[in-house]
Amino acid sequence: MPPLLELVGITKRYPGIVANQDVSLAVQPGEIQALLGENGAGKSTLMKIVYGLVRPDEGEIRWQGEPVVENSPVLARKRGVGMVFQHFTLFETLTVAENIALGLEPADAGRDLEGRIRELSRHYGLAVAPHAPVWSLSVGERQRVEIVRCLLQSPRLLIMDEPTSVLTPQEANGLFATLRRLAAEGCAVLYISHKLEEIQALCHAATVLRAGKVVARCDPTRETARSLAALMIGKAPPEIEHRPAERDGPVVLSVAELSLPPTDPHSTALKGISFSLRAGEILGVAGVAGNGQRELLRALSGEDARAPAGAITLAGRPAGNLGPKRRRALGLAFVPEERLGRGAAPSLSLALNALLTGKRQSLTRAGLIRRGAVERRAAEIVRRFDVRTPGIQAEAGSLSGGNLQKFIVGRELIDGPQLLIAAHPTWGVDVGAATLIREEMLALRDRGGAVLLFSEELDELFLLSDRIAVMFHGMLSPPAPVRQLTPERVGLLMGGAGFEGGAGLAQAH
Amino acid sequence: MLRLTRRTNPSRSLEILAPLVAVALTLVVAAILFVALGKNPADAFAAMFWRPVQDLYGWSELGVKVAPLILCAVGLAIGFRASVWNIGAEGQIVVGAIAASWVALAIGDGGFGLPGWLLPLLAGALGGMAWGAIPALLRTKANANEILVSLMLVYVGGFLLQYVVRGPMRDPMSFGFPQSPMFPDPARLPILLETTRLHLGFALALLAALVAWLFVARSYQGFVFRLSGVAPAAAAYAGFSRSRVIWGSFLISGGLAGLAGAAEVLGPIGQLQPAVSPGYGFAAIIVAFLGRLHPIGIVAAALLMGLFYLGGEIAQLELQLPIAITGVFQGLLLFFLLGADTFVRWRLVLGGTR
Ligand SMILES: Nc1ncnc2c1ncn2[C@@H]1O[C@H](COP(=O)(O)OP(=O)(O)O)[C@@H](O)[C@H]1O
């Protein structure tokens, strides 16, 4: 029997870069195959070629042995190819059900769509509310909508481009069960992820891409996470070890009894949040997505400035009612959850995106942009944070997800802020780049900066944090030193144990 | 079956090609129209678009038409780039003209030692700004759709004009004609070229295009406006207020439209009349998009649109065609531009059922 999908000698060039070079691979029905590679290795491009979004310059796609002459997303879907994208493709102003209907054939969309969404999401443990408007959803919830939309079309080949980067561990496990069931029913899965443990647990085969070329095929169950990483980047990745903070500095950020009502029915109220953060420490915030992290981050960044001035003290100044610019002037840098559209403007160049949060005094003169200074700044970020891009005039939206993330983190770190607030900074970033970003955060701390790190990955929190607090239903547990904590204890708090009598009692030790 | 599918990456060169294609198609359809009307299209085109600009006077008349188009379009384009949709430049022209006339008549010949036209001109800009401030206020305070509000205010402004030329500002010596007295000479805009009607407004329009280019391409605020249009969440993340961009867009575009209205009455018209603009404010929307929202493109597009106005007048005189021909040309051009722009973003696919 011929393979379900076969790629032969696929090459795709972009100006200044070869995204795929002579790539061949085959996928059998019922097989879960991993596609591995660093950020920018060409994985997403290859998958977009299969899905008909990008035309290859050379090479052939074969579907069940037959060459595919014409390809487009519509034709690919008709063949039975489904794809969950790395970047969201949802319309913010529409509801979940409306978004899903838009992705379906009109004939399919009408018939009791909501019922089917509910059933499917219950069946696969992917909680989505059909009536919620998409703009009100967290990144994790949006990802789930995309997955449900795909599964509704009963695909024969499912492409998942980093689907779990925003799912909680429980959700990810639910998804794996789904994928295994789909595979058992004969559906093939092409799976992209940076989480090597995940790939070992899930995939039957792996193809490794490096700089657009296939460098290895292997059986992931016979490899270790370290050997897979070595295949991807060509050498063994450097390892970070937990380094405790050396000294206690003055308080940089303190939050006192911060409570905010929700702005819409789908957001979470913040309830009496208090903590303080000292110079020279990393405070980790754990929690399952949707427990108020998004709302707390907006209140801290100044995008939501409804708080009373005294509820947030930044560098000794009441700041609860200040906007983002004023808080930046007080030494705050911020890496938001969404990189495209919020952390960076996709249709503007990297240079202009470097201007976005840069110090105005040094980058403008008499109201005009000093292009030389802006370009130097962008080039410096690209160089120091190893951003792979054809140049600083490239549109931010053309960068692969991890490279854009490196750029945004770099932009926020490059001026040496007093305080960095980072939401999922290594989200969907490859091992090498994640190491770089983590090292930079540690370096900032060692220089006397403070870091507030929001993450859903406990490994990362335990690796980097000096203290950890847990968010649950809009409350925050008192931060506890990391040496007094175990992942199990934090996991229990994430599930709400100890919060019954209010956050104050949710002692982590 | 024919279908449209989204292009994966629309190209910049197609974007620049689209207006040229639209102009070509407009001329083709116009030629067919002339044939249907029993005119020789070659003669008609020569009469409309060639003979008017055979001499210096013709060019100067083109400059007179182009000035208000450029002034309005560069202002509108700044807002459009920021996704602020001021559709009401026509109303802002009218209110600018009323304000300028009022000041010109009120201060008489004396201008406090300033050139007599300066204060009326400034008043015109302020009047346009004030009219533009209404949609800005309603948008930022009440979240009212600025497209509808600014458009409706065009009609309110029109009625205001009808009222003042019949009421408070009517010339008592006009034998009942609805018009103001002629402005005193010092209040009239200086003429740039002897024996023509080309006035200071034309120079101001070119200056406005230059400053707009500087604003759009080089200035920090221009970057903030653009960012706010293409990535509002990123603008909010960086701490740039959307309200300020909305206010800024309306004050700039309203002010320039008001200036255009003032320059019309202080320049070629010389008094306030019931009609101060033959639709320059609406034509400027077409000009802005035809010029790809870029100041240099806008100057080129305004020259073309000015030629339509000029040619329309000639067609009336020489070809015995109604003046509505100008509107027909504008409509065709807008239609084909929107069509061509669709194909910049989407690709036509033959066959393939859903
Ligand atoms: N539309 C595009 N225009 C220009 N370059 C692109 C475009 N899409 C991807 N690239 C480049 O191709 C390379 C591969 O990108 P991608 O396939 O997204 O990588 P991955 O998914 O493996 O992280 C990157 O260097 C990226 O910058």
Ligand SMILES: [Mg+2]
């Ligand atoms: Mg990718």
